Amino acid sequence: MTNNSNKPVSAVPKLEDVARAAGVSTATVSRCLNTPDRVSRKTIKRVMDAIDSLGYSPNYSARALAAGRTNTIGAIIPTMENAIFARGIQAFQEELQKNGCTLLVASSSYRQDLEEEQIKTLTARGADALLLIGFQRDPHLYEFLEKRKIPFVLTWACKPSHEQLFVGFDNRKAMKELAARVISLGHRSLGCISAETATNDRASERVEGICAAMQDAGLDPGSLRIVETTYSIENGEKAFHQLLTGDNAPTAVLCGNDVLAIGALRGAAALNLRVPQDVAITGFDDIELASVAPIPLTTVHVPHRRMGQLAARVLIDALNDVPASSVELPTEVCLRKTL
Amino acid sequence: MTNNSNKPVSAVPKLEDVARAAGVSTATVSRCLNTPDRVSRKTIKRVMDAIDSLGYSPNYSARALAAGRTNTIGAIIPTMENAIFARGIQAFQEELQKNGCTLLVASSSYRQDLEEEQIKTLTARGADALLLIGFQRDPHLYEFLEKRKIPFVLTWACKPSHEQLFVGFDNRKAMKELAARVISLGHRSLGCISAETATNDRASERVEGICAAMQDAGLDPGSLRIVETTYSIENGEKAFHQLLTGDNAPTAVLCGNDVLAIGALRGAAALNLRVPQDVAITGFDDIELASVAPIPLTTVHVPHRRMGQLAARVLIDALNDVPASSVELPTEVCLRKTL
DNA sequence: AACAAAAATGTAAGCGCTTACATTTTTGTT
DNA sequence: AACAAAAATGTAAGCGCTTACATTTTTGTT
Incomplete structure (x- = not known):
């Protein structure tokens, strides 16, 4: 087969190239990346050197397809222009980042129909879990998420009596x-x-x-x-x-x-x-x-930052099958000069 | 093979299930979704009905892997807590959404080393294009992006003399x-x-x-x-x-x-x-x-919203091989009471 | 030194799509 | 009615990883 596609000569290296360069199988390279404690020190070094010299970085789409997990978490908020959501989402994102997850963002403009569309879109895009605002939405959406086994956390509100996971305030x-x-x-x-x-x-x-x-x-x-x-x-x-x-x-x-x-x-x-x-x-x-x-x-x-951070933790726990529980955050009246 | 995995009986339907239900090949289903003008009306209807009744939605990881395109665009900003970025990014996201793209967000906390890490992460996650703030960064990052052929737009600044695509102001x-x-x-x-x-x-x-x-x-x-x-x-x-x-x-x-x-x-x-x-x-x-x-x-x-919106358009054009050009946005001195 | 158990590694199938190419069906022209 | 061109559809390979299972190597025990 000649170079049939218009692919450049220096194509993006893939896992197979690393394996060849390091003289190991693709499985071993994959293990170096995902479960390094199951690979010998010597091999890890050889593989890592190959990765560095080739400038390899894994293709997450392929990874996601093979592993059935994207390490991507979605958030659907009314709008980022409201400082409270920007704040909470910033903290949420920082915490996700620390745990190797990436944030997918969509906004609903306070419209339920758009929110539903976004939920569908983000799950199709493979969001492993979802952050949602408030409790109020069509019940079939909850069924949808549960059927797909997609963990979600409800924020900016709380309903201790409900079984759904939340991180919010009353x-x-x-x-x-x-x-x-x-x-x-x-x-x-x-x-x-x-x-x-x-x-x-x-x-x-x-x-x-x-x-x-x-x-x-x-x-x-x-x-x-x-x-x-x-x-x-x-x-x-x-x-x-x-x-x-x-x-x-x-x-x-x-x-x-x-x-x-x-x-x-x-x-x-x-x-x-x-x-x-x-x-x-x-x-x-x-x-x-x-x-x-x-x-x-x-x-x-309202402790917006803390809410975002805790929401991330709860979701990460849920994804790792660590039993996560809802948390109600305290709020505090701030008396200043307008009352 | 018995039901070996712990996969539920009602697994998430895939394209193949739709094809079977509609009595067509998987290629035809795929075409209904991606290039409907190449499919007859009658077939489209049959396929769409099957999609509806099965509740099918495509797996984007698989799609991305097969098509070599994720329809996902990354933005790396210092922080969402600064209202100007929240604003611009909100507009950016709205425009992307209109064009069927999803936004991946990362923040750099105004640190160049973190920004570099995020660029690597988001491209590995398959971002088709990137929004970046300002021009100042290690030149090898520009080389990296060009080598990978990942379009990017620089925002919140402008340098007409440079060849890089920007949507910003002076x-x-x-x-x-x-x-x-x-x-x-x-x-x-x-x-x-x-x-x-x-x-x-x-x-x-x-x-x-x-x-x-x-x-x-x-x-x-x-x-x-x-x-x-x-x-x-x-x-x-x-x-x-x-x-x-x-x-x-x-x-x-x-x-x-x-x-x-x-x-x-x-x-x-x-x-x-x-x-x-x-x-x-x-x-x-x-x-x-x-x-x-x-x-x-x-x-x-500073027209933050407009900047975000135009940045999205420029990137979408670039992805569709429409020649896109930089734009310098005007700013305006606002005289109020502190001067 | 011989052996069993544990650790490391390899083989190859499969994740769910897209798309080049091949084949069949429909449309239009004479 | 016969045919060519265009439209619609199908077949099957391949995208780049992970991982179950098989095999090989290393370690530890007597």
Whole structure:
């Protein structure tokens, strides 16, 4: 056979080339790479020298196909533009890297249909395991993952009663604690700016937390004025304006996250309202923006980095058949100047 | 052969199962998936029905091995925690997704040795192409990528004279324009807080830009006081303190990015200095933080999203042998309140 | 020194696709 | 209706690894 393809003369070396150069079988080269303790020192040295001099590096597609494992883990998040996800995913990726795994990323833009598509895509691409945000999704997706035996971890939320593996925090409890604080300061008329609750369980749990705190304080949860919007400073400002210029404006506005709260803060300035004297504002997440805002934001601190790191560990354990268990991370109310 | 492995009875269906169910050859199924215009309508329908009813999805490792293409593109960035990279990468990923490609992410923590390792890892994992930040790296890495014929695009910087493909902006020019503005306002004593310039060409080009503006204005570039640190609000604050409490403190401090500038702003507050009356401060990047800072930050706007999107397109073109060309994106000085 | 057990190595099949080439079927032209 | 060209389909090799099983070599014991 002549050089039939347009393959360059100095083609990428493969395992077979290493084997030939080192004078061993391909099996031995493979073992040097994967289970070196089953190869003699002398052979390892010879093989490693051959690898170095040829500049060999294994083809992971072939490896994945043969071994049935890609050492690749997928993460599907709403968007990397939200600092909390960027942070958590950065920590997740660092931890994976330490364990020889690579991260595959996809984003769903907070849309369930896109998330489903991504789950299918990433598993087809051979993701050994998956990081997902929240619990809320079509049950058949859980069946799909279980049938395929693909471990997954749910993050940014927690449901101790469910059997699914999670590394998260209790959105309801965290927000309830903050709301109780707000109420204890005398606020009776509450408003809330939230992300769309229908498809975002973190958002709906936070709203529930507010209602629970009102209930406990003898206030009617039905009196909570809620505006739903999507996460952005601008939308936060608009929603705030809507809330404060309507009938009996609230004296405190609890926001679903810090970005919305920053928008609310801007809205207050536009309406010439003093914060917190005229209106109290709170956030959620404790991103960098929060402490740097014109008026440092009262918010809930969430350990995003730690969550990402632990999620990686849990997944790696699961892949190595080490029994992994869910973890609920603590959150903390951060009192600053807007309450 | 009995059911020798511990493989479940309902194993994941493969292409062969689809072929059998549809009564066609495996080649035809493959063609339905990859080049449907070479298959008759009737057959496509039959095959698609089989795919649906079996819940088949192709194994990408096998596909990649057979086709010699993974449809996976790698990005190696310093860190996702910096909003500018998170933004750019989000746009990059969205554009890839539209074109059927998946994103593989690795981070280098601003370290060249780690970046090199990641380049090796991602290419071994079969990344068809790579997005890299800046131009500065060991030349043998460029040789490596060229030898392997892996297209790559350099971003967040530009060097029209070089042959390498880039989608970026001129850091030097952008910063020079801002510095000229600062000088035109009467500032003669300048300070600068920069990232480490030795291994970060974006940082060193920005410093060069300041020097060039000073030169043009008849100021001695040697008089520029420079503090190098790593990107964080806290380090920005420290560096600012160091600059302002030293001998002949500058009247204007140009920061290498917005995060450092926010730190400087905080440092000014701590020293009871009014901004801009006592000291002017500028940033770079125009991240969300900039306009929301206690005193809205004068900075340089960089089109991060557009950069990410165009980088994806350029890479996809290169992969399809469409001749792709570099693009220099414009930046814009954003005058707000700190100058 | 002889032997059994353990360690190291080799042989070759198989992972699930794609695609060059061969063959069959359909379409269009006269 | 007969034929050539075009379209559709099939056959089977091959992508670059891993790993079960077989064989050879080394180690340790008496």
